[in-house]
Amino acid sequence: MKKLLLLTAASALACNVMAQQEPQKAIYYSISFPNAAHHEAEISMTIPQAPVGNFRVRMSRSSAGRYATHEFGKNIYNVKATDVDGKELPLTQVEGDVYEVGEHPATVKVNYTLFGNWTDGTYASIDPSHAHLNMPATFMWVVGQDKRPITIQFDDLDKYGWKVASQLKHEGSSVYSAPSLQYMMDSPTELSNYNVSSWDVVNTDGKKEKINLAVHSDDSQAVIDNFGKMIQKLVLEEKAVFGELPTYDFGEYTFVSDVNPAVSGDGMEHRNSTSITIPAPKVEGFENNLMGVYAHEYFHSWNVKRIRPKSLEPFNFEHANMSSELWFAEGFTQYYGELLLTRAGFNTLDDYTKTIAGLVNQILNTPGAAKYSAAQMSRYSVFADAGVSIDPNNNVNDFTSYYTYGGAIALALDLRLRSDFNMTLDDYMRTVWLNRGKVMKPYTIPDLQSDLGKVTNNPKFAADFFKRYINGTDKNNYEELLAKAGLVLQKVQPGKGWAGPLAATPGRGRAGQVLAADAEGLPILSSTTIGTPVYKAGLDAGDVILKVDGKDIKDQKGFSDIIADKKPGDKVTVNYKNRTGAHETTITLEENPNFEVVTFEKAGKQLSKEQETFRNNWLQSKVK
DSSP states (O other): OHHHHHHHHHHHHHHHHHHHHSOOOOEEEEEEEEEGGGTEEEEEEEETTOOSSSEEEEOOSOOTTOOSOOOGGGGEEEEEEEOTTOOEEOEEEEETTEEEEOSOOSSEEEEEEEEOBOOSSSSEEEETTEEEEOGGGTOOEETTOTTSOEEEEEOOHHHHTOEEEESSEEEETTEEEESSHHHHHTOOEEEEOOEEEEEEEEOTTSOEEEEEEEEESSOOHHHHHHHHHHHHHHHHHHHHHHTSOOOOGGGEEEEEEEEOTTSOOEEEEOSSEEEEEEOSSOSTTOHHHHHHHHHHHHHTTTBTTTBOBGGGSSOOTTSOOOOSOHIIIIIIHHHHHHHHHHHTTSSOHHHHHHHHHHHHHHHHSOHHHHHSOHHHHHHTHHHHSSOOOSSOOOHHHHOOOHHHHHHHHHHHHHHHHHHHSSOOHHHHHHHHIIIIITTTOOBOHHHHHHHHHHHHTOHHHHHHHIIIIISSOOOOOHHHHHHTTTEEEEESSTTOEEOOOOOOSOOBOGGGOBOOOOTTSEEOOSOOOTTSHHHHTTOOTTOEEEEETTEEOOSHHHHHHHHTTOOTTOEEEEEEEETTEEEEEEEEOEEOOOEEEEETTTTTOOOOHHHHHHHHHHHSOOOO
């Protein structure tokens, strides 16, 4: 008996080994749209070679390119598990977005209904005009089966007159594939009757990379072709920064675009594509206004999708993904997006000075940047990056966006490299690309510091820069740096009295309820900014301003009119009320600390030849 048991065990072990050696079949999805008018899709996931014993399937709680938590499980229902003949299998919902399949045969099917009615880079949207699918918001997946290949069939294309725009590999007809869960989740897909403009770019290695501009909008093909020529010019300008395009999977990169007043504005980068949604009437007539998001998202095909923070690799779809490096991944991309529009000729110098002023004010005049490092503000992304909550926060005082924080650091580093080392931020980005991105070696902050030390041949400078400006809260001398390019940093309202911003415009408050202006005065709807005169006077959210210097106040204009002719140091008396009763306080006006940037020429200063050359080398096209 003992011998027989041993033989049986050995035989079972051999069978298990053979099963493990058998190539894993693809997990197969089909998605159809019988009720698109009411924003529903029907999805079936077929799992051959299902895991032995009970196993779990789930919806994601995060999405590639987003860093906060999202509850995608709330939008699926009618979930059931069956065998291939439709016989129901035991299925238990163990968490809001997690289901456990009980005793089952070798092949299991999981079916469910998806509701989607929000068009952006994070969620899904379904109606008879299109199905805009962000994959984590769309597809359930098998826990522990991340490496398995995936096949997706998109049904009902002919019914609605739709085509497929996606970085997924086209296998034929309406069938597409991905080598793994990570790749599928990184492949947004638009099903619609879009227009597409395509062109080839000869890469540095002589190979062609095909760029597709797919746009679902109320525009003609001619308009999209013309817009494609503009995007082509931008692509070449971005290629010049790194010296080459990435090698795209299947030799293609696709802009998956949706332009319509009904969509939510967003741009979401992916490895070989980007999902861009813009709430504009159409492309025609708005081309220049649309270019910014294309410039930013395309730069991501190098920076963040290949020059990849180690903290985001691999991406975890079960919870928020925190990173200390977003000042570089997003912030440096923010800097280059606007800079390259200027180099490509889409923005004027005067346009760009407004962009620079925005970056400088964010790093010099926000409480978050004064108190917290760029690395720390990057970590706050788990709450800030389209994170959803109904309770108010104090972001005006505790957060500065890593986009603008990092963009301002990139601006300073570019100008310092140009003035102190006779090199540019482009040189640094190429170094990081070659050392990290091209070889797909995820980086840490010390890695970025090391690359700066190597490109400048000055590790001491790199160590000091990272200690003070990345991990610390020191700020560069922007007035001095901008002057090298013949630009003046000056106060926006010198000599004028300023009380500070009041978030007092009627709008939406807690839980989205509409807030109307108080019939008796001007309500303050959110936190006042620390350090401003109104903050120092004790005014904050929940207060209602009734009078200023004895005059009744009904709206923001009335408040602003009273202080318009006053000077720094002047005082105004404010009567206000809140839940504790009626109160009086005094606001001592100050000078507005915010800056504007103007050219030497507009400021009436003489532009030197050296400054002109510096400016041209910085802002002129690099396409040869």
